[in-house]
Amino acid sequence: MKGKKTGAKKVFWGRLILLMFAAVLFAGCGNRSTKTKDAEASKEKIDDVVQIPEDGVITREQFEAFEGTDRVITFEGQSGDISYKWEYPGRNIHNATDMDLSVDFTTDDGGLAQIKSLSGEAPFAVGMKLKGTGLITVPTLTVELPEAWDADTAVFCKEKDGKAVKLSDADLVTEGSGTDARTVLSVKVTEVGDTYYVVAGLSGEAMAARQET
Structure with missing residues (x-):
């Protein structure tokens, strides 16, 4: 009888220890779940x-609000008669920080003469100072x-050591017609902290087509 009682006690204490372990485990999971929910709730909405x-600054907290998600957030700005927008894919954001997304544009011939000359006398250009x-x-x-620019091809570039250095092609479309026509340029920005340019003109194919007509 004594052996049976001892065995029963061992089973009892074994079950009690398992129950206590399970309680601690689930409590820990609950705490982690609560902390995760609290962290999500504390994120700034965007x-x-x-x-x-006006100061151009989008804060780290705003970027963190969609960092790592499938959302693409558009930041819109205006500089004189030029409107612009930045599109940021949340999935690819790393190490979010404050960013100055304001853009200073150069449109006067005097400020663009050099880059036009370096780009083979490109007939059209716009300068963009990108900060950060x-x-x-x-x-x-x-x-x-x-x-509206009379152009069908464009390049994103910068001036370096007296040369126009191509960074990438730029997308160029003209929307509207007549006096309402507007040229829209799009570029993938791979660096900031300098003045960059989009230079544009007619491709050889477009010029040949015009000569034929």
């Missing part, structure tokens, strides 16, 4: 379209000009 403030020292992802910058 709309799909955000107006760039680094990127948290590769955003798309779209610029709507207040005029």
Whole structure:
């Protein structure tokens, strides 16, 4: 009888220990779940379209609000007659930080003569001063000009050591017609902290087609 009682006690204590372990385990999971929910709730909410403030700064908290998600947030700005927007894909954001998304544009002939000359006498150009020292992802910058360029090909570049250095091709479309026509430029921005340019003109094919007509 004594042996049976001892065995029963061992089973009892074994079950009690398992129950206590399970309680601690589930309590820990509950705490982690609560902490995760609290962290999500504490994140700043952000709309799909955000107006760039007067100082140009989008905060780290705003980027963190959609970092790692499938959302693409658009930040819209205006500089004189030029409107522009940045598109940031949340999935590719790393090490979010404050970013100055304001853009200073150069449109006068005097400020663009050099880059036009270095680009083979390109008939059209616009300068864009992009601020900051680094990127948290590769955003798309779209610029709507207040005029229509007679062009069908464009390049995103910068001036370095007296040369026009191509960074990438730029997308160029003209929307509207007549006096309402506007040229819209889009580029993938892979660096900031300098003045960059989009230069444009007619491709050889377009010029040949015009000569035929």
